[in-house]
Amino acid sequence: MKNLSLYITIISLLSIAFIFSSCSTVRDVTERGPAEPESPDEVLATEEARALQQLLDETRSTLADLEESDQIEVPNLFKQEASSNSAVSGNPYQGYRIQLISTRDVQEADTMSNQFLEWVESEAFGYRPEAYVFFKQPYYRVHVGDFQSKSRAADFTRLIKQKYPGAWVVPDRIVPANVPPDDVTFSTEKDTTGS
16 A cells, blocks of 8 residues: 555656646747747748749740740650540649639639739630639749640640730649640630621
């Protein structure tokens, strides 16, 4: 009996000590405030990342246009398209979409998506693409369309660059049911009436 009460007392004291040590650890962290960068190298790396992102945002459309017109040589290792039709290569869900915007503001992404759908309705394209808003940290991205071949996506990109000059083709997971049939040509009602 004596041993049992001794064990209970020891366990109680250890539990109380553990609780107090846990509370003091939490208090120390909250009293210190937000973490500061530890070294100048981390600050430099963050600034370099911002500068690189800005450069990429400024040149993305230009680089996509050069690649599309075959003025820039992309090594075969980096080309994702093994054949002109991804369904032939075995995965009907692997394809391409067109990215309109990449932003940290979800409302801006939703607005861009809605404006694009309204614009497509008013232009009466031969194909009505879906607009997809998704989050890939740290950005919200708006992708439109579902294409199994990069060349079909590039054809449609030429049309939407009238309104969205920064649009560019990106590899993406697609919805095969939303892929336009091969006999659909991409043009606006204005293109067919000649005005």
